Amino acid sequence: MSEWAELYRVMSSESSAQRGKWTTRPFQKEPMDCLSPSHPCQRVVLMCASQMMKTELILNFLGFIMHIDPGPCLVVEPRTEDAKALSKDRVAPMIRDCKELHRRVSEVKGRDSDNTTLHKRFQGGHVTFTGAISPSGLAMRPIRYALLDEVDRYPKSAGTEGDPVSLAVRRTDEFFWNKKIVLCSTPTTRGESRIEKAFAESDQRHPYVPCPHCGELQVLHFDRLVWPEGQPKKAEYKCSKCEQLIPHFRKGWMLGQGEWRTHAVSEVPGFWISKMYS
Secondary structure (H helix, E strand, O other), rough: OHHHHHHHHHHOOOOOOEEEEEOOOOOHHHHHHHHOOOOOOEEEEEEEEOOOOOOOOHHHOOOOOOOOOOOEEEEEEOOOOHHHHHHHHHHHHHHHHHHHOOEEOOOOOOOOOEEOOOEEEEOOEEEEEEEEOOOOHHHOOOOOOOOOOOOOHHOOOOOOOOOHHHHHHHHHHHOOOEEEEEEEEEOOOOOOHHHHHHHHHHOEOOOOOOOOOOOOOOOOOOHHHHOOOOOOOHHHOOOOOOOOEOOOHHHHHHOOOEEEEEEEOOOOOEEEOHHHHH
């Protein structure tokens, strides 16, 4: 999937500060490639800070599905308004600007078109966008791909039908051998967080980056940032091993040399990343 994004994804002016060809950041490659058909997993968990990689991963996965491995797909946002916004502001421009997608997705021709804000048909499949509070949107048809965004903001129940995550996941039962499920969110309340529970059941991958002084691979934590009083823009990072200070400009190199390491044993790849890596 990361190869697909590098070849075909175009960043649209509506959603990116820099319009043009997609470039995969070092920490994005492994989570994306876990969603490739060749990877044996059926579920991927992303517990990350806002504006890190959740939405772009969903967009890249949708593009990959439409172009390379089509099938029925469901995208669930906390509210129907969020689903409409994602479709109109992010997905539609992506389809418009990526020629391989533009030629595969039905054009908008009217009220009864195969391409509407909440439902888009493409060669070999379709994608439905819905809110987690809508029981009808979560129970309409079998799906192969379930992309569940910001699950910590979902209501406890979709109407009277029960947990919206469970409802959406059950829709993939017919595709027991080739389905893919994505659960992603910024975590909210500890102990009540859906994404925290899902991550705890995964292999708990954390991003390790090397110290440019001693080479020690480590996870970045906010409490190791130090700066002169009242001057946070001069912050530097204190290595957990050699205790030397690392200036901000070295972070690009550190990210390029980093790697994901698991903290548990599970068949489910789970990824944790904080805003420290932005």
